[in-house]
Amino acid sequence: MGKRNRNGQAKQxxxxxxxxxxxxxxxxxxxxxxxxxxxxxxxxxxxxxYLLISKGGLSGIGGLLExxxxxxxxx
Numbered sequence: 001m002g003k004r005n006r007n008g009q010a011k012q013x014x015x016x017x018x019x020x021x022x023x024x025x026x027x028x029x030x031x032x033x034x035x036x037x038x039x040x041x042x043x044x045x046x047x048x049x050y051l052l053i054s055k056g057g058l059s060g061i062g063g064l065l066e067x068x069x070x071x072x073x074x075x
Contacts, residue, residue: 053069
């Protein structure tokens with residue numbers, strides 16, 4: 001009877017270990033997706049800002065756009 005208890009406990013420990021590993025993998029995937037989401041947002045904002053500055057959009061702003069053009073090299 002003692003052997004059955006040990007085997008049953010070993011199975012429960014193994015199952016619990018698998019659940020913990022799966023939970024850790026899910027948390028890691030969530031963290032990576034959050035990081036990529038913000039990286040993508042920053043990248044898109046940078047591309048839009050570059051296109052607006054280089055193509056001369058937002059001309060109603062006035063001197064502010066010209067100051068940005070002096071700093072950022074464009075075509």
